[in-house]
Amino acid sequence: MPKENPQLGLTEMTQRMQAPFVVNGTLGPQVERFLEMQASLLKEAEAFPRHWFERRNDAIETAIDVLHQMNANGGAGPAGALQAMADWQRGSLERLGADAQEWTALFMRSAAAATTTQVEGTPTGSDKPEMDKADGKSSAKTRAGHATPV
DSSP, X not given: OOOOOOOOOHHHHHHHHHGGGSOOTTXXXXXXXXXXXXXXXXHHHXXXXXXXXXXXHHHHHHHHHHHHHHHGGXXXXXXXXXXXXXXXXXXXXXXXXXXXXXXXXXXXXXXHHHHSOOOTTSOOGGGSOOBOTTTOOBOHHHHTTSOOOO
8 A cells, every 4th residue: 555645835845955955054155166266267258259259250351351352453463362362361360379369368367267266164285284205105293193094
């Protein structure tokens, strides 16, 4: 015979659903910092594609200008066409360089946003045990305060 489950009230059901998502008081600063970092990364990531599209639009506009120059007055001749294309290619290389510079800057700023602020209560490098440089083991000073495994 199947057991009858008592009907849960809306309040109790909501509380049970919330339980896994409620942030422990000690995790609050870490979660807040994580969300701040995410907001910063999203802001940084938004600027790169906008500038990239602006540069691509500039490339199309300058390509159209080059075509107009080449077709003006019955054609500029091979020398004029080559010069117009070379100028356009030079601009394209500058745009590609700007892409690379902005991409690198995006990652540098993102890495800085991810590592700049130390949240209270999280371990820092100074909290780690001191290590002997030669063998990579804890120093005697550090080992003295810890129990020896059996």
